Amino acid sequence: MKIIVIGAQGDIGRAASAELAARHEVIKAGRTSGDIRVDITDRASIDEMYRKTGNVDAVVSAVGDVHFGPLAELTEDQFMLGLTHKVMGQVNVVLAGLNTLNDGGSFTLTSGVLDRDPIRQATGAATANGALGGFVKGASIEMPKGLRINVVSPGLLDVSVPRYGSFFHGHEPVSSKRVGLAYAKSVEGALTGQVIIVE
Secondary structure (H helix, E strand, O other): OEEEEEOOOOHHHHHHHHHHHOOOEEEEEEOOOOOEEOOOOOHHHHHHHHHHHOOEEEEEEOOOOOOOOOHHHOOHHHHHHHHHHHHHHHHHHHHHHOOOEEEEEEEEEEOOHHHOOOOOOOHHHHHHHHHHHHHHHHHHOOOOOOOEEEEEEEOOEHHHHHHHHHHOOOOOOEOHHHHHHHHHHHHHOOOOOOEEEEO
8 A cells, every 4th residue: 555644753753653664655745854855734735646646545643733731821712722633634534535545445533532531731631532533424425535633642661751751641652563553553454433542
């Protein structure tokens, strides 16, 4: 298969790329690195990415910024960061790619643990994660051309502990290998409309 991995240089993107590249052609895309540059907050940039890649069999999106901060201090703009970047950015990856994916292809988006197991200062992230789950479930019953769509929802990755572990007290990190396998399940399997949890 020919697969685009957006955010391939991040911790989650690296895990997905490593697993999929063992069997498939992986095109790495990112805002500042990769084979192709793409900014998922800019629909024109997404369209240009698809023009450069041509038809593909699968798209994995492992990107999306969110703001962390105390709920009582969150501004509308800070809240909207996650909705604009993590939610609508990934939604637009799907909408722009419907005609680029080959028949029977798949989209795999990325959310995270915080909508089901929250931590302090992460309401914005929890909201974005929950919205992605709803989008995938709703979109799955309307996908054309036999396309599939899922979202992988991992816990804190083992490789991310040095940077983020202090926020996730009591959370057991998940292995990058298991996270990579979740993307393989979505891309290479038959599931659709699912939140694939890794914890």
